Amino acid sequence: MSTQRGRIQISGFDTEQVTEREPLSDWTAGGTGGGTEGRWHRAWRQFKSNRTAMIGLSVVAIMVVLTTFARPVEIAGITVQPISLAPFEPQKSLFLEPGSNAGAYDPPSLTHPMGTDASGRDMFSRVMVGGRASISIGFVVVFITAGFGLVYGAVAGYYGGWVDEVMMRIVDTVFAFPALVLALVIIAILGGGYWQLVAAFAFPGWAGYARLIRGEILSVKQNQYVTAAQALGARDRSVIFRHIVPNAIAPLIVQASLSIGTVVIGVAALGFLGLGFPPGTPEWGTMLDATRETLIQGPGGSIPWWATVFPGGAIFIFVMAMNMIGDGVNDALDAQSNVDVEQGGGN
Amino acid sequence: MALVEINDLTVNFYTEEGVVRAVDDLSYTIERGEKFGVVGESGAGKSVTAMSLMRLIEDPGQIESGEILFKGEDLLEMSEERVRSIRGNEIAMIFQDAQTALNPVYTVGEQISEVIRHHLDYGEREAKERTIRLLDEVGIPEAEARYSDYPHEFSGGMQQRAVIAMALSCDPDLLIADEPTTALDVTIEAKILDQLEDLADEFDTSIQLITHDLGVIAQVCDRVMVMYGGRPVEKAPVEELYYDPKHPYSVGLMSSIPRIGDTRERLQTIPGTMPDLVDVPTGCSFHPRCPYAEEACTRKDPVLVDPETGHEASGDPGEHAAACLEYTGDLTGGLDYTVEVDGEDPQITPGDQRE
Amino acid sequence: MGLRRFIVKRVLLTIPILFGVSIVTFGMVHLTPGDPIDVLVSFNPDVGPAEEAALRERYGYDLPVWEQYLRWIGNVLQGDLGPVITRSGVSVNDVIMSRLPETIVLGLFGWVFALVIAIPTGIYAAVNKDDLGDHVSRFVALSGISIPNFWLGLMLILFGALVFNIWPVLPPRKGLLSLDTLWFLVMPGITIGTASASTLMRIMRSSMAEELNKEYVTAARAKGLPERTVILKHVLRNSLISVTTVAAFLTANIVAGSVVVEVVFSWPGLGREFVQAITSREVNLILAITLFTGVALVLANLLADIVYAMLDPRIRYD
Numbered sequence A: 001m002s003t004q005r006g007r008i009q010i011s012g013f014d015t016e017q018v019t020e021r022e023p024l025s026d027w028t029a030g031g032t033g034g035g036t037e038g039r040w041h042r043a044w045r046q047f048k049s050n051r052t053a054m055i056g057l058s059v060v061a062i063m064v065v066l067t068t069f070a071r072p073v074e075i076a077g078i079t080v081q082p083i084s085l086a087p088f089e090p091q092k093s094l095f096l097e098p099g100s101n102a103g104a105y106d107p108p109s110l111t112h113p114m115g116t117d118a119s120g121r122d123m124f125s126r127v128m129v130g131g132r133a134s135i136s137i138g139f140v141v142v143f144i145t146a147g148f149g150l151v152y153g154a155v156a157g158y159y160g161g162w163v164d165e166v167m168m169r170i171v172d173t174v175f176a177f178p179a180l181v182l183a184l185v186i187i188a189i190l191g192g193g194y195w196q197l198v199a200a201f202a203f204p205g206w207a208g209y210a211r212l213i214r215g216e217i218l219s220v221k222q223n224q225y226v227t228a229a230q231a232l233g234a235r236d237r238s239v240i241f242r243h244i245v246p247n248a249i250a251p252l253i254v255q256a257s258l259s260i261g262t263v264v265i266g267v268a269a270l271g272f273l274g275l276g277f278p279p280g281t282p283e284w285g286t287m288l289d290a291t292r293e294t295l296i297q298g299p300g301g302s303i304p305w306w307a308t309v310f311p312g313g314a315i316f317i318f319v320m321a322m323n324m325i326g327d328g329v330n331d332a333l334d335a336q337s338n339v340d341v342e343q344g345g346g347n
Numbered sequence B: 001m002a003l004v005e006i007n008d009l010t011v012n013f014y015t016e017e018g019v020v021r022a023v024d025d026l027s028y029t030i031e032r033g034e035k036f037g038v039v040g041e042s043g044a045g046k047s048v049t050a051m052s053l054m055r056l057i058e059d060p061g062q063i064e065s066g067e068i069l070f071k072g073e074d075l076l077e078m079s080e081e082r083v084r085s086i087r088g089n090e091i092a093m094i095f096q097d098a099q100t101a102l103n104p105v106y107t108v109g110e111q112i113s114e115v116i117r118h119h120l121d122y123g124e125r126e127a128k129e130r131t132i133r134l135l136d137e138v139g140i141p142e143a144e145a146r147y148s149d150y151p152h153e154f155s156g157g158m159q160q161r162a163v164i165a166m167a168l169s170c171d172p173d174l175l176i177a178d179e180p181t182t183a184l185d186v187t188i189e190a191k192i193l194d195q196l197e198d199l200a201d202e203f204d205t206s207i208q209l210i211t212h213d214l215g216v217i218a219q220v221c222d223r224v225m226v227m228y229g230g231r232p233v234e235k236a237p238v239e240e241l242y243y244d245p246k247h248p249y250s251v252g253l254m255s256s257i258p259r260i261g262d263t264r265e266r267l268q269t270i271p272g273t274m275p276d277l278v279d280v281p282t283g284c285s286f287h288p289r290c291p292y293a294e295e296a297c298t299r300k301d302p303v304l305v306d307p308e309t310g311h312e313a314s315g316d317p318g319e320h321a322a323a324c325l326e327y328t329g330d331l332t333g334g335l336d337y338t339v340e341v342d343g344e345d346p347q348i349t350p351g352d353q354r355e
Numbered sequence C: 001m002g003l004r005r006f007i008v009k010r011v012l013l014t015i016p017i018l019f020g021v022s023i024v025t026f027g028m029v030h031l032t033p034g035d036p037i038d039v040l041v042s043f044n045p046d047v048g049p050a051e052e053a054a055l056r057e058r059y060g061y062d063l064p065v066w067e068q069y070l071r072w073i074g075n076v077l078q079g080d081l082g083p084v085i086t087r088s089g090v091s092v093n094d095v096i097m098s099r100l101p102e103t104i105v106l107g108l109f110g111w112v113f114a115l116v117i118a119i120p121t122g123i124y125a126a127v128n129k130d131d132l133g134d135h136v137s138r139f140v141a142l143s144g145i146s147i148p149n150f151w152l153g154l155m156l157i158l159f160g161a162l163v164f165n166i167w168p169v170l171p172p173r174k175g176l177l178s179l180d181t182l183w184f185l186v187m188p189g190i191t192i193g194t195a196s197a198s199t200l201m202r203i204m205r206s207s208m209a210e211e212l213n214k215e216y217v218t219a220a221r222a223k224g225l226p227e228r229t230v231i232l233k234h235v236l237r238n239s240l241i242s243v244t245t246v247a248a249f250l251t252a253n254i255v256a257g258s259v260v261v262e263v264v265f266s267w268p269g270l271g272r273e274f275v276q277a278i279t280s281r282e283v284n285l286i287l288a289i290t291l292f293t294g295v296a297l298v299l300a301n302l303l304a305d306i307v308y309a310m311l312d313p314r315i316r317y318d
């Protein structure tokens, strides 16, 4: 300013008048701002309003219920679940039954909505039961790997230094193989079967969680260093387990929900390769094992497409629903940070 | 004819919380060669105004009504292609944070010469030469070597200079600077502002300088518009605003500038914050924060008037107008603040007053 | 600093990982009860115990495990992967040399398919966020990561070969690069590439959408550049940087996919060889293919990191 006039001093802008008087109108600042709702609460609310995720959740719930109640469940000879929704015995060749007119590769009909397979077994019953192994292995593996990965990553990130270095090189090594290849090698060693498959997918599966948690811990630790550099000492263990781990759990949940589908596909793939379960086991992947030949050369020239379409379709629908949930969880937990950015943002 | 004439501009954002009226019935003009300041707290609608001038309002925003005459032609009516030929060429923009405004994966030189090649049809080599000259002109040492540096290899001040060079690269008629120095520290800020002013004179460019800092306005501008809640509340030549502010909000902004030799105990910052523009207070939207507010202020919407006569403002450049009910005779208590001027030096420092 | 030093350092870092890869491979396979000689003996019942012991000594299976490892890794480093025990006169090297090209060609088909589909779709979806096209392509991508590749392959055979009869069921017995063979590879290529294409598309879309919100994009528009330049020059380069970080992961996807897809389409590659080796417990072959996969992926990772460093000027080589 090119002025020869002097310094400006303002008096009489009395801010106390504003803070002390009665509000002139009923307008209040921040009328639309949300309350201090807990983060998990908010995430859940967001998840519930996500239509795709809710469809996924319903489909998964229905499939889990169907597969659980398809046939009775026995644990150590005791029947813990007596209900049997499946219309036929999935292991039984119906043409051996007296009075049955079912044959091998009967096309879908009212009695057999998904037709029958090569041994004249009811496909519908088999598809219903067939999810048991893959679905439960999916959940078990994710539970084991996420738990182990959490601890492993927390230890590596917490100790740092050469411990971290060595532990993360091990993770790198596991990452050097595609999960399916490691699973195949393990099945080659252990043979097929339920717990063998769990081991086969748990072995390569934990590394991703370990990396994730270690990253989270390192970044939070860094902030801790900035704010309270020397306070790291006796307190840091409780810092990690009270503060950091609960924070890191959100991305862990996202990853877990997205990897259930991957494990389910993997289990089915081993079944398809004939390495998961004995032939004839009612399991989605194993059921597809024999069907490639039928596609190339259908018996009597006709192709029993139902033998391929239904078991695979069941895997597809389950995994799709699972991934819809995973995406929904991702959005719901991500939205947290977006909200935070918006609140802290300004200009 | 004014270089820019904005008439009754209204811009809405359709958000989940509701409709945000970011700019409400705004009019102003900028003359050729003029340095026009826009001041207001964060959220006043300054950036949205600037983006409207570039016609770069994006979803969920929408320019509802009004016209933006640039050299007599309405920007809002033009084809996209025509607007593009104006952007970066006749109207150029300097962003608040140079670091984020530069693309990290291209060299600074490339990002400038790209504009020159695009608008002025220069070849590779001429564009590069012109870029180096520009970099030199905005005060980047060893411009030729710096041409092929990446943005992260520049300091904050350098980055801002590069962005200024980019904006000036096609000799624009209007330069919109949106908080060009907010991200910088005070010493660099003063230098950059000086330079901006000199360059604008040299290139004969008009400037619309946006800031939340009245000190910055004092250093550069001829005329100023104070914005609150998406509306202009006071328009005046800069000196008049400083020595004779008419709107209580301007007074509040003035009294919150820290000054050397200040005798007051602490700064009188305006209490409260800018209202969320989804839910604007009735009447004068400043009333919840205004020390002089009366019951009338909650009912009646003040319009911009000439404070002397109380007649509606004409929109002439150079007039002084304010939107407070005091000047239409609706208040009983009056505005009892005083502006004292003492000493000799015009000591308004571009200061630390942050939003 | 400097790109070259970064590369050297990065290469040196892979050495311990390669070492770890070889240990994991060898360790896992040698947890197997029994050794290749047992397998051999089970195929030739007239081999006596004395002969068996002699064989064991000859191949070194009587030594402690660590010594076996050293012998094995020594041979591997000299390019000798050992014999295929159940096929006399055939060495693992022969199998790999004859099967590898088939797998590489199939993998390339998958990669090309993934890139050709994912990059444009990802860009389209990000630019037209929340439009119908975006929703449709996201739905397709979600299906793509959810569909089991072996079933997708079976369905393609069912429809392509049997219902519409436009495609051969079995691979033609012609040269690897003959037109017939390449035509045959279209469906296996789609099968192996679908999951990667879908993953890549999702990553492309989200990284592109994130970049589009950055201020440099507004700045580029404010320069008056046409939208095409803004997207394809300014935004794309930045989003591709984040895509390179998953390139190695996608390669792993394709390698794993080749195992299953080769079985589905009777494609005579390493993947199918691997499954056969596992069924017949052909230890040397399992070892070699596993090691080979690990090494290939470590190198793919290395390459991705180097490309990343070259694409992103901000990276600090320290």
Ligand SMILES: Nc1ncnc2c1ncn2[C@@H]1O[C@H](COP(=O)(O)OP(=O)(O)O)[C@@H](O)[C@H]1O
Pocket: A347, B013, B015, B020, B021, B022, B040, B041, B042, B043, B044, B045, B046, B047, B048, B049, B059, B060, B061, B276, B277
């Ligand atoms: N992209 C957007 N979406 C929603 N609201 C916006 C957007 N951009 C600006 N606004 C709203 O417009 C108002 C004015 O913003 P702006 O012009 O950026 O203020 P400032 O004066 O600080 O530059 C703010 O209330 C802001 O919430």
Ligand code: SF4
Pocket: B247, B248, B249, B284, B285, B286, B287, B288, B290, B291, B292, B293, B294, B297, B302, B323, B324, B325, B326, B331
């Ligand atoms: S109209 Fe009333 S509330 Fe608004 S500035 Fe004037 S005195 Fe204050």
Ligand SMILES: [Mg+2]
Pocket: A347, B043, B046, B047, B048, B178
């Ligand atoms: Mg702004």
